[in-house]
Amino acid sequence: MNSKTDQLSFNPLISANELSSIHGNENLMLIDASAGPQAKSNYTQKHIAGAIFVDLNTELAEIEEDVSIGGRHPLPTIDKFEETLSRLGMTPQSHVIIYDDKFGSIASARFWWMLKAIGHEKVQVLNGGIQAAEKAGIELNNLPLTPHPNHYGKINKWNLPLTTLDEVAQEAQDAAKVIIDVREAGRFRGEFEPIDLVAGHIPGAINIPFSENLDGNGLFLSPTKLKEKYKQIVENHKATDITVHCGSGVTACHTLLALASAGFDLPKLYVGSWSEWSRSGREIGLGE
Secondary structure (H helix, E strand, C coil): CCHHHHHCCCCCEECHHHHHHHCCCCCEEEEECCCCCCHHHHHHHCEECCEEECCHHHHCCCCCCCCCCCCCCCCCCHHHHHHHHHHHCCCCCCEEEEECCCCCCCHHHHHHHHHHHCCCCCEEEECCHHHHHHHCCCCEECCCCCCCCCCCCCCCCCCCCECCHHHHHHHCCCCCCEEEECCCHHHHHCCCCCCCCCCCECCCCEECCHHHHECCCCCECCHHHHHHHHHHHHHCCCHHHEEEECCCCCCHHHHHHHHHHCCCCCCEECCCHHHHHCCCCCCCECCC
């Protein structure tokens, strides 16, 4: 491996300038994890040179017809995730850099969490996404890239903490637990709901919108500022007493990424999130 890559400390985030210095290294794997109806079309028109497209709905989730069980973006089975990594040609030694076009808030943070959860060490999210890459002068093109499949290796389980609907219902009744909802404030308060069937929030949850992890340029706040932002919650609770969720278990990973950048242990991820809770017949909170 190139010595520059060897010297990198594998922080959760990598800057566009850092990526520029190693772009093209042999063991570097770039992943475009942009999501949304036009994501694949946008990728075919413009992406970071050498990036492979990964689809949130079919490769980073296992969507079921009944959203009330697992929410809108349940995790895939371990076996299916292993198949995806093998299809991509990824190995446990690959240095994986993931980006999207929404400043890490869509599937890049989710893919980062999934790789960390299986013990993959060398994985980072590009701070600022494709916009930062373009601004830094990193080569973009529209050339298709065909992965070279290679068996990733056996994956046994998700090793980062997860929680379930029933467990969250119990945590909501426990003053010693903290449930963080990272959706925008209006959705949390129940003023509007653009995606799910019911507006509101899990009773007892607190709202820290994921957008507050970013500065005005769409870059993550510095580790020092993120540590200051979250330290009161984190320092007063064990990581296992904190649960983070969003609408469907994707954007919640943005806040988990921010916490990791600040040097904190990761709390639990509630993948089902509001999309599951709001369909479960459980109590709904409104307002602050």
